[in-house]
Amino acid sequence: xxxxxxxxxxxxxxxxxxxxxxxxxxxxxxxxxxxxxxxxxxxxxxxxxxxxxxxxxxxxxxxxxxxxxxxxxxxxxxxxxxxxxxxxxxxxxxxxxxxxxxxxxxxxxxxxxxxxxxxxxxxxxxxxxxxxxxxxxxxxxxxxxxxxxxxxxxxxxxxxxxxxxxxxxxxxxxxxxxxxxxxxxxxxxxxxxxxxxxxxxxxxxxxxxxxxxxxxxxxxxxxxxxxxxxxxxxxxxxxxxxxxxxxxxxxxxxxxxxxxxxxxxxxxxxxxxxxxxxxxxxxxxxxxxxxxxxxxxxxxxxxxxxxxxxxxxxxxxxxxxxxxxxxxxxxxxxxxxxxxxxxxxxxxxxxxxxxx
Amino acid sequence: xxxxxxxxxxxxxxxxxxxxxxxxxxxxxxxxxxxxxxxxxxxxxxxxxxxxxxxxxxxxxxxxxxxxxxxxxxxxxxxxxxxxxxxxxxxxxxxxxxxxxxxxxxxxxxxxxxxxxxxxxxxxxxxxxxxxxxxxxxxxxxxxxxxxxxxxxxxxxxxxxxxxxxxxxxx
Numbered sequence: 001x002x003x004x005x006x007x008x009x010x011x012x013x014x015x016x017x018x019x020x021x022x023x024x025x026x027x028x029x030x031x032x033x034x035x036x037x038x039x040x041x042x043x044x045x046x047x048x049x050x051x052x053x054x055x056x057x058x059x060x061x062x063x064x065x066x067x068x069x070x071x072x073x074x075x076x077x078x079x080x081x082x083x084x085x086x087x088x089x090x091x092x093x094x095x096x097x098x099x100x101x102x103x104x105x106x107x108x109x110x111x112x113x114x115x116x117x118x119x120x121x122x123x124x125x126x127x128x129x130x131x132x133x134x135x136x137x138x139x140x141x142x143x144x145x146x147x148x149x150x151x152x153x154x155x156x157x158x159x160x161x162x163x164x165x166x167x168x169x170x171x172x173x174x175x176x177x178x179x180x181x182x183x184x185x186x187x188x189x190x191x192x193x194x195x196x197x198x199x200x201x202x203x204x205x206x207x208x209x210x211x212x213x214x215x216x217x218x219x220x221x222x223x224x225x226x227x228x229x230x231x232x233x234x235x236x237x238x239x240x241x242x243x244x245x246x247x248x249x250x251x252x253x254x255x256x257x258x259x260x261x262x263x264x265x266x267x268x269x270x271x272x273x274x275x276x277x278x279x280x281x282x283x284x285x286x287x288x289x290x291x292x293x294x295x296x297x298x299x300x301x302x303x304x305x306x307x308x309x310x311x312x313x314x315x316x317x318x319x320x321x322x323x324x325x326x327x328x329x330x331x332x333x334x335x336x337x338x339x340x341x342x343x344x345x346x347x348x349x350x351x352x353x354x355x356x
Numbered sequence: 357x358x359x360x361x362x363x364x365x366x367x368x369x370x371x372x373x374x375x376x377x378x379x380x381x382x383x384x385x386x387x388x389x390x391x392x393x394x395x396x397x398x399x400x401x402x403x404x405x406x407x408x409x410x411x412x413x414x415x416x417x418x419x420x421x422x423x424x425x426x427x428x429x430x431x432x433x434x435x436x437x438x439x440x441x442x443x444x445x446x447x448x449x450x451x452x453x454x455x456x457x458x459x460x461x462x463x464x465x466x467x468x469x470x471x472x473x474x475x476x477x478x479x480x481x482x483x484x485x486x487x488x489x490x491x492x493x494x495x496x497x498x499x500x501x502x503x504x505x506x507x508x509x510x511x512x513x514x515x516x517x518x519x520x521x522x523x524x525x526x527x
Contacts (some may be wrong), residue, residue, distance in 0.1 A: 153474075162467060173459065
């Protein structure tokens, strides 16, 4: 593990999980498994003094330093990192917004490929997270399970046989597992069938949320589906449940796409090509409009309506690189919202300009 | 008064909701969290669950009084109720009597099934599998309206759970 003092992303493009590979990657952007863990002998962070928080962070830094990850990991203290770096990490789904905006000792330990990240001193002492491109929940779970075992060799977790892994919030106690898949469902949104996804999710005790998780809006037609129950259900059963319902949503979205392409082709092509033209020509564009337009061209790429040289990977990456912190990093300085809209339009023209 | 959701900003929005049996639930939020509340964040759902679990029925469920404190971290029971967060691992034992019905309400279960640090010893693994199998059979029997079998399975399950708990206590 290497200690860094600023965020060193793979490149501006984003992590491996954006590669657009993996099962059903036309609709499933990514699969994520998160495990909440706390170590014995310390209070949860909400109740810890500043001194104890500092002790916890140092102890965990040493613990992670001893773990044999088998891949290159970077440890970044978020207390000393620039705010812009923290925001970039949020936009890349490596840390939560809460961790970025918190105060005091806290850190992230992430792999160079950005498919593994460990949040230190978030709500729980440790939040282990594994991300995979496409529908690969099982692979994500296997990697997270292994990572968890490796960390458990170096630290003693707070665990009770009755309640399982003990967490600060009683909604996470038990397995501490949150498994989620991020779906791109533009056709269901467009035809107003999306409510049915919410209803079906609710019936299966699954949560349906927006792009950046809890409390965020489903911008760009992205929806995260995750389990809510952590106690009394084994990890594999949680994954089974998701693995059963997600393909149904995928199939549903595909059917509606096919129908649209048949019954309303002119309108669909118009929507996709207008979005393509807007992104290639705009001189100023907000992040909301960008997400909307990118969602339309992502659909267009999947339905083979747009030039073949425009790949899903390129579109996926634009969802990240057009976000505010990424734009400011590129501009090497802070930008006012108006300036950001201009910089965003310029980036999009540049990234899409070489296409026919 | 601080916001009950983010605990950092001042609460400027005060909501009173009537839940279930005319039970009143008060929420004090900052503007930002109140907006999120409108879209139904799970944080607020948790608060809702906690206050409903601590409703009239909960009064008899646990011996905790508002001022009882966790000897390990100092968290008062009233603080847990208002924040919905525990202070340390020990809190789970200290406030156990009140937590059990709450966990039932949130998860539909009060007992961990699944992984343990370092993987469970072989005996535990098979015991756990046995419990899971019994619970599944019970669910199937109830669903199939085979109540005679369900009653037997419920007894078996209860015995197995008591045995499992006794082994846990010995550790």
